Amino acid sequence: MADLGFDGKVAIITGAGGGLGRSHALELAKRGALIVVNDLGGSVDGEGGSHTAAQKVVDEIKAAGGEAVANYDSVATPEGGAAIVKTAVDTFGKVDIIVNNAGILRDTSFKNMTPDQVNPVLDVHLRGAFYVTQPAWQLMRDQGYGRIINTASAAGIFGNFGQTNYGAAKMGLVGLTRVLAVEGAKNNIKVNAIAPVAKTRMTEELFGDAMDKLTPELVTPIVTYLAHEDCPVTGEVYSVGGGRVARIFIGVTPGHFQADLTPEAVRDNFDKIRDETGYGVPENLNEEMMLAFKTMS
Numbered sequence: 620m621a622d623l624g625f626d627g628k629v630a631i632i633t634g635a636g637g638g639l640g641r642s643h644a645l646e647l648a649k650r651g652a653l654i655v656v657n658d659l660g661g662s663v664d665g666e667g668g669s670h671t672a673a674q675k676v677v678d679e680i681k682a683a684g685g686e687a688v689a690n691y692d693s694v695a696t697p698e699g700g701a702a703i704v705k706t707a708v709d710t711f712g713k714v715d716i717i718v719n720n721a722g723i724l725r726d727t728s729f730k731n732m733t734p735d736q737v738n739p740v741l742d743v744h745l746r747g748a749f750y751v752t753q754p755a756w757q758l759m760r761d762q763g764y765g766r767i768i769n770t771a772s773a774a775g776i777f778g779n780f781g782q783t784n785y786g787a788a789k790m791g792l793v794g795l796t797r798v799l800a801v802e803g804a805k806n807n808i809k810v811n812a813i814a815p816v817a818k819t820r821m822t823e824e825l826f827g828d829a830m831d832k833l834t835p836e837l838v839t840p841i842v843t844y845l846a847h848e849d850c851p852v853t854g855e856v857y858s859v860g861g862g863r864v865a866r867i868f869i870g871v872t873p874g875h876f877q878a879d880l881t882p883e884a885v886r887d888n889f890d891k892i893r894d895e896t897g898y899g900v901p902e903n904l905n906e907e908m909m910l911a912f913k914t915m916s
């Protein structure tokens with residue numbers, strides 16, 4: 620089969636001045652996409668800003684014969700999101716692909732967490748994806764084409780100590796992904812999410828040298844496929860890192876039905892309620908209702 624090409628497709632990649640975003644930008648550019656390299660250029664905790672990071676990646680892309688433009692706006696405001704999309708439209712005339720990747724960390728245990736650690740994290744990861752995607756949404760609807768990849772995290776999907784702010788934002792992105800998949804279906808807009816693991820400046824203290832093989836370049840292949848015209852799925856979440864890719868899904872057990880359900884009946888049937896045998900993986904709310912009716916009938 621032919622390689623996955625992106626000739627003439629326009630991709631916005633947020634937080635692409637380093638780490639995973641840089642890797643996605645270089646790969647899509649190499650395959651012919653025109654790239655908006657967005658990055659505020661701040662620290663891991665979101666302080667400060669600089670034009671250097673985004674510009675360096677643009678220079679790298681151009682040196683390799685690709686096309687890219689830098690954008691330094693923050694994803695964390697509606698104005699910033701609109702300006703990022705405007706950069707794509709003004710420079711390349713459209714938006715085909717968005718990779719919502721920008722992110723910051725402000726970890727601490729829940730008992731110590733302050734609003735200053737909650738709000739900026741929600742703003743960048745969760746609201747940022749709204750602010751960047753929304754101005755492009757109508758354009759994608761009008762052109763009948765779009766590919767959106769949101770960067771979630773196992774920290775939210777499965778849970779991790781010290782990351783209630785980050786985990787909530789990242790699981791929020793799963794909800795955004797699933798609802799946008801439903802809303803985008805009739806206009807050929809496919810929306811998926813990844814839960815990556817890679818050694819970047821965000822994780823280097825956590826991982827140390829032992830994790831050198833977890834390169835950002837080993838996360839990019841699934842992003843590239845999900846961003847491609849041939850992407851066969853929407854509303855899905857993929858775990859990726861170190862060369863392994865797997866699907867994460869949300870399933871529901873058949874459960875227990877009793878027309879006169881009581882708290883005692885819940886207690887007495889708790890093993891059955893939790894039993895994963897015969898579970899279903901609904902694609903949307905309607906399918907979940909259908910599964911519920913199956914147990915009830």
Ligand code: NAI
Nearest residue numbers: 634638639659660661693694720721722772816817819821
């Ligand atoms: P990174 O720190 O190298 O990249 C994040 C980039 O986002 C930085 O270049 C930063 O300047 C930029 N950024 C931060 N706030 C911004 C804003 N308001 N507007 C525009 N750009 C902004 O870290 P990494 O690891 O490459 O992270 C990329 C994404 O992957 C993040 O969303 C992160 O939460 C997620 N992730 C990473 C994992 C890993 O193992 N590295 C694990 C799970 C999720």
